[in-house]
Every structure is written in C-alpha cells, then in structure tokens.
Amino acid sequence: MSLRRPTVKGAFSFSNPAVRAWLFQILAVVVVLLIAAYLIHNTITNLSNRGITSGFAFLDRAAGFGIVQHLIDYQQGDTYGRVFLVGLLNTLLVSALCIVFASILGFFLGLARLSDNWLLRKISTVYIETFRNIPPLLQIFFWYFAVLRNLPGPRQAVDAFDLVFLSNRGLYIPAPQLGEGMGAFLAAVLIAVGVTVGLYRYNKTHQMKTGQLRRTWPWAIALLIGLPALAHALYGAALHWDIPALRGFNFRGGMALIPELAALTLALSVYTSAFIAEIIRAGILSVPHGQHEAARSLALPNPVTLRQVIIPQAMRVIIPPLTSQYLNIAKNSSLAAAIGYPDMVSLFAGTVLNQTGQAIETIAITMSVYLIISLSISLLMNIYNRRIALVER
Structure with a gap:
C-alpha cells in the first residue's frame, strides 16, 4: 500500500482565512499611504500657490517679543x-x-x-x-479671575517676615544664587549619601546574619547635616539669597511665581x-x-x-x-x-x-x-x- 502525502487545497486561494487576512492588511496599508501622499502633495501645492516657504529656518530668526515667565535667560532679541x-x-x-x-x-x-x-x-x-464634575477650564477661570486677581496690589501685599510677598502680581519669594562653596557642598552631600547607603546595607546584612538590629538613621542624620556644614565652614556658602523688595509699583529681585x-x-x-x-x-x-x-x-x-x-x-x-x-x-x-x-x-x-x-x-x-x-x-x-x-x- 502506498502512502500519499495529503495536499492542502486552496492554500493560496482567497477562500483561505489567512490569505484574506494578509490581503486586507496590505490593502489597508496601501490606502493609508495613498491618502497620506495625497494630503502631502495637496499641502505642498497650496503652500507653493500662496508663496509660503516651508521649513524650520524661522527658528533662527529673532522673536521680538517678551515673555513674562522664563526659567532660562531670555531677551526680546532672542530667536x-x-x-x-x-x-x-x-x-x-x-x-x-x-x-x-x-x-x-x-x-x-x-x-x-x-x-x-x-x-x-x-x-x-x-x-x-x-x-x-466641574470642567477644568472653568476651575482655571475661577482661581484666576475670582481668587488671584482679587488679591491686594503690590503696595498692600501680604508678606511673611519681609521675605515672601503675595499680591495680584504673583508670589515673590527669595531666589537662590550659586555661591563659591557650591562644589564642596555637593561633594559633601554625595559623600554623605554614599556612606549612608553603604552603612544601611551593612546593617541590613548584619541583621540577617545575627538578628541584631542596628539603626542607621542617627548616623544618616549626622552625616547629612555634619558634612555639608563642614563644607560650608571651610569653603563658604553654597547659596546666596536674592530677597525681593518693593521698588516703585512692583517688586524687584527674588523669584516671581505669576498668577497664571x-x-x-x-x-x-x-x-x-x-x-x-x-x-x-x-x-x-x-x-x-x-x-x-x-x-x-x-x-x-x-x-x-x-x-x-x-x-x-x-x-x-x-x-x-x-x-x-x-x-x-x-x-x-x-x-x-x-x-x-x-x-x-x-x-x-x-x-x-x-x-x-x-x-x-x-x-x-x-x-x-x-x-x-x-x-x-x-x-x-x-x-x-x-x-x-x-x-x-
């Protein structure tokens, strides 16, 4: 008796579900690419007809306007x-x-x-x-127009120890300025953290072996306070503080958190x-x-x-x-x-x-x-x- 290997009929025919699945996926990809190509071509044609130059070269041009809050240095002439x-x-x-x-x-x-x-x-x-259940935009309007904009003006600002001032112009707080001892201070903090982590792991291993509990936090506090204090005494202050002060109709100096x-x-x-x-x-x-x-x-x-x-x-x-x-x-x-x-x-x-x-x-x-x-x-x-x-x- 001869054994014949069974053949799969219609393995590459449209009646095969796997073939249909691949064909539909390929068709979907082609349709998406054609739509994208049409939109890109239409956009380029419209821009060309209106004389609009596309590209990102405008990022190098001067802006010419001010920004009320910026975390980095910014002037009106910047790009x-x-x-x-x-x-x-x-x-x-x-x-x-x-x-x-x-x-x-x-x-x-x-x-x-x-x-x-x-x-x-x-x-x-x-x-x-x-x-x-209140839309966030309405809540933003409430805090901005109903609460913060009704605070007193700069001359009647609410102050705390002549260091922090709150008015309808914003919250003014002392701004840190880097001092000559910042490098030594950071080094002291890193050393204190490294020694604390090592001591914690050593005490944990000791507890697992002997069952005796050794507290790490007193040494951690001493290191985190003592080493930076020593660096401050030897190399000077790590930070200096710029205190805001009322000059004219508004505060100058410090750091301003605007009402917005x-x-x-x-x-x-x-x-x-x-x-x-x-x-x-x-x-x-x-x-x-x-x-x-x-x-x-x-x-x-x-x-x-x-x-x-x-x-x-x-x-x-x-x-x-x-x-x-x-x-x-x-x-x-x-x-x-x-x-x-x-x-x-x-x-x-x-x-x-x-x-x-x-x-x-x-x-x-x-x-x-x-x-x-x-x-x-x-x-x-x-x-x-x-x-x-x-x-x-």
Whole structure:
C-alpha cells in the first residue's frame, strides 16, 4: 500500500482565512499611504500657490517679543528657537507641579474616603464629587479671575517676615544664587549619601546574619547635616539669597511665581486629585479583606498595615489608571493659553504662529512635544509598574 502525502487545497486561494487576512492588511496599508501622499502633495501645492516657504529656518530668526515667565535667560532679541525652549520648560514646570500636588492630595483624599470618621469621610466625598464634575477650564477661570486677581496690589501685599510677598502680581519669594562653596557642598552631600547607603546595607546584612538590629538613621542624620556644614565652614556658602523688595509699583529681585502659573497649578491639581482619590480608594478596596485580618492577627498597627501590607498590593491596581491621570495633566496643561500662561500652546502655537505664518511647522512641533511628554510619562510609569509587580513563582 502506498502512502500519499495529503495536499492542502486552496492554500493560496482567497477562500483561505489567512490569505484574506494578509490581503486586507496590505490593502489597508496601501490606502493609508495613498491618502497620506495625497494630503502631502495637496499641502505642498497650496503652500507653493500662496508663496509660503516651508521649513524650520524661522527658528533662527529673532522673536521680538517678551515673555513674562522664563526659567532660562531670555531677551526680546532672542530667536524663536529660544522661545521654544522657554515654552517647553514652562510646560514641563506646570505639569511636574500638578503631578506632585495632585498625587499627594489625591492619596490623602482616597484614604479619607475610607476613614471610619463620618465627618472626614463626608467632606472628602463632597470634595471629590464637586471638583471632578466641574470642567477644568472653568476651575482655571475661577482661581484666576475670582481668587488671584482679587488679591491686594503690590503696595498692600501680604508678606511673611519681609521675605515672601503675595499680591495680584504673583508670589515673590527669595531666589537662590550659586555661591563659591557650591562644589564642596555637593561633594559633601554625595559623600554623605554614599556612606549612608553603604552603612544601611551593612546593617541590613548584619541583621540577617545575627538578628541584631542596628539603626542607621542617627548616623544618616549626622552625616547629612555634619558634612555639608563642614563644607560650608571651610569653603563658604553654597547659596546666596536674592530677597525681593518693593521698588516703585512692583517688586524687584527674588523669584516671581505669576498668577497664571498659580491658577493653573491649583485648578489642575484640585481637579485631578479628585480622580486620583477614587483610584486610590479602588486600589485599597481591591485588596482581599483577609489581608487586613491577617495583619490584625499579628497585632500590626494600622499605619504599618497600610504601609507594608495594603498599599504594596494595591499599587498593581492603582498604577495603570494613575498613569492615565498623569497623561491628562500633561495634556490639560495646554489650557494655560486661556489665561495667558506662556506654555507651548500659548507661545508656539499662538504667538509664533501668528508672527511667522508657519502654521504646519509650529503645530507639528507643538504636537510632537506633547506626544513625547506623554510617551515619556507612560514609559516611566510602565517601568515602575514592572518593578513593583507581584511575580508568582
């Protein structure tokens, strides 16, 4: 009896599901490329007909306008490229501030929502249900026009020890200036941190071998205070402080936090903290109740139970939606244009676009910046999520 190898009929025919799947994918890619080619050709033709020169050469031209807040040196004669850096840093500043404040406030609100105290639980509930249901733009307008713009003028500013001044022009605080002893100070701090880490690991190893507990924190405090103080005494001050003072109709010197930055930070922090609070609450409730009972059976105090047992297990539920809220903060920071805060949208997609007419380039740069910021936040949060993930063995 002869054995014949079975043949697969229609292996490359359209009736084969795998073949159809590949054909449809290839067709979809071709359609997308054709649409992109048409849009690019149409854009180039329209720009040529209107005599508009495309490209990024405009970044080397002088801007010719001032910016009220800049984290780096900026003058009116600087280039549009410098304007881009100023707008980028301002966007990163407000995003970082809002992420920190919203996280801290949301964490405590989430815990308060689960508190046994009736009043604390109801206050946190009212806070969450109120602020998360009001659009962020309206909250920005409220803090800016109804609160900060109604503060007293510079001559009647609220001051603290003649160092900090709050008025409708902003918050003025002392600005640090680098001193001659900064190098020695940084070296002392690095040495103190390195010795502390080494001492902590040595004490941990000693405890694992002998069972004897050796405290690291007294030596850590002594090193972190003593070595920088010694560097200060030997090499001079690491920082000098520029104190703001009222001169004429406004303050001069120091560091100014403009009302637009304060309004944006307050609004986005309050708005996003309400969502983060619910994420924290959901994460804690996702931990099985048996974990709470096991901790009680070991007579662990509630703070220790929360810090060592509940929160580590809840983080795997908290991190993914928390990442989405951080992304929302970065994207919602573009609402700064509504009150004139000099961020990427206000400067580049607004002022620079109007002055140069380079709409495609400025919008593309602005979109790319927000895309890169969002991808960076996602990458960092995913790395952190993998590090804290519970691995089953």
